[in-house]
Amino acid sequence: MYAALWRVLPGPAWLKVIELLVLAGLVVAALFTWVFPAIEPFVPGTGQTVG
Amino acid sequence: MGVVGVIGELMITVGVLVLLFLAWQLWWTDVVADRAQAAIVHDLQWQAPPDVTVPVAEKRTDDPPVEPTPQLGSVWATLYVPRFGDDYVRPVAEGVDKETVLDKLGVGRYPETQMPGQLGNFAIAGHRTTFGKPFTHIEKLKKGDAVVVRTATTWYVYKVTSHLIVYPDQVGVLSPVPDESTSVSAAPDDLSKRFLTMTSCHPRYWALQRYVVHGELAYWAPVSSGVPEELAGVDVSLGSGS
Numbered sequence: 001m002y003a004a005l006w007r008v009l010p011g012p013a014w015l016k017v018i019e020l021l022v023l024a025g026l027v028v029a030a031l032f033t034w035v036f037p038a039i040e041p042f043v044p045g046t047g048q049t050v051g
Numbered sequence: 052m053g054v055v056g057v058i059g060e061l062m063i064t065v066g067v068l069v070l071l072f073l074a075w076q077l078w079w080t081d082v083v084a085d086r087a088q089a090a091i092v093h094d095l096q097w098q099a100p101p102d103v104t105v106p107v108a109e110k111r112t113d114d115p116p117v118e119p120t121p122q123l124g125s126v127w128a129t130l131y132v133p134r135f136g137d138d139y140v141r142p143v144a145e146g147v148d149k150e151t152v153l154d155k156l157g158v159g160r161y162p163e164t165q166m167p168g169q170l171g172n173f174a175i176a177g178h179r180t181t182f183g184k185p186f187t188h189i190e191k192l193k194k195g196d197a198v199v200v201r202t203a204t205t206w207y208v209y210k211v212t213s214h215l216i217v218y219p220d221q222v223g224v225l226s227p228v229p230d231e232s233t234s235v236s237a238a239p240d241d242l243s244k245r246f247l248t249m250t251s252c253h254p255r256y257w258a259l260q261r262y263v264v265h266g267e268l269a270y271w272a273p274v275s276s277g278v279p280e281e282l283a284g285v286d287v288s289l290g291s292g293s
Contacts, residue, residue, distance in 0.1 A: 001060045024248040028071065036075045040148070041078070047258040048176040048186070048251050049147045049161070 062260050076181050080154075088157045091126055091142040097203050100278045108206060108272035108279045111160045115168030115245075115271035118202050121145040123162065130158050130175070130185075131199040134192055137285045140186045144202065148175045154182045164225050167207040168240035168271055171227035179262065181249040186251035190214075192264050197281035198247060201274065207248040207267040208279050216253055216260050224248055224263050231263070242250030244268075 009016045100108070119145075121127040128143035144156035152159040158177040165171035177186035192198075192211050200207040215231060217224055223233035227242055245268035252258035272279060278287050 001057050031068070031071055032075050036072055038073075040076065043072075045076075045256050045258055046149075046178060046181055046252055047219065048149075048153055048178055048215065048261070050219050050224055050250055050261050050263075050276060051161075 067130050069160075081183055082182045084154070084157075088142055088183050088185070091117055091156065092129055095126070095142075095203075096128070096276065097201075100274050101276075108274075108277040110208075110279075111268040111272055112270050115268070116205055117166050117169050119168065120162075120166065120203075122225060124148075124151055124156070126156055127202065129201045131201065131282055131285055132192070132197070133199075133281060133285060134196045135188050140286075141177070141183075144174060154165055154176055157183060157185050161225055164248070165227065165245075167202070167247075168205070168245060168268065172225060172229055172246040173200075173207075173209075174225045174248035174250070176250045179253070179258075180256055182217070182247055186249060186262075189249060189251045189262050189264060192249075197269075197279070198249070198264075198266055199282060201206055201287075206272045206274060208269045208271065208278050210269045211264055211266045214262065214264045217263055218260055221261075224250065224261075224265075229265055249267055273280065 005020075006016060009019050011019070057145060118127065123146040124144060126142045126144045130141045130143050142157040144152050144159050146152045147159040147161050153176060158175050160166075161174040161176065164174040168172045177189075178184045179186050181187060186223050192214065194210040194211055196214065198209045198211060200209070215224075217231050221231045221233075223230040225248060226233065227246075228244070229246055229248055247266035247268070248266075249264040249266075250261050253260045253262035278285075
């Protein structure tokens with residue numbers, strides 16, 4: 001899976017490393033901005049109110 | 052690369068995603084909410100109490116002024132708890148909806164309870180973990196500790212009387228005379244006391260129960276008369292646009 005990604009990325013090895021870092025950053029940003037806030041209500045562990 | 056290898060990579064990916072979620076929940080939500088709540092308090096632009104170097108406000112025990120019921124989701128008070136630190140100040144908003152109030156605005160008032168200073172029970176909720184966790188140190192409150200609510204014009208100084216741990220269905224803690232043994236909110240005809248109730252989750256990070264702190268109004272004071280002595284050393288200029 002990740003080996004295939006490595007093969008698909010263009011450029012020499014040092015450029016691929018940079019590309020991977022940028023991709024990882026984009027993925028984390030998308031998770032923090034949209035994905036995690038959307039699933040948080042379904043994760044147990046918080047609840048402050050009675051009733 | 053065989054099927055086993057792909058499955059292994061997927062499992063590692065899932066593990067990393069879980070760790071990332073925990074980092075988001077336990078760290079990033081606090082970063083965002085702390086910043087947002089500090090900005091809300093700052094933007095209130097309320098008048099500063101006069102001469103904060105003389106931290107004595109007139110202590111009044113006659114009937115306090117009662118604010119009109121605020122709109123759901125609006126910020127209408129600030130909360131000071133010296134036990135939580137001299138720099139502790141949080142916005143108080145109307146309602147206890149998690150997504151719109153507790154996650155974003157800080158502390159929320161149960162709309163079915165009384166307003167500060169009213170006979171009955173002024174009840175508020177706040178996160179104990181995540182989203183700025185305004186009540187993270189609720190278990191440190193001791194009998195006699197001050198919990199001070201400020202509106203634009205009035206200080207309401209409550210003193211902690213007790214704490215207890217209940218299940219989420221024990222809504223009697225919100226009754227005008229708090230009674231955790233009931234699950235209905237019943238009001239006796241003649242109210243004589245002004246209670247405070249704070250609720251948060253318990254145990255931390257699991258939240259099967261609720262940590263509840265009760266208090267009673269000690270006195271009230273107009274903001275124009277100074278600063279309550281309980282807030283000596285606390286920066287009360289926040290929220291006054293300074």
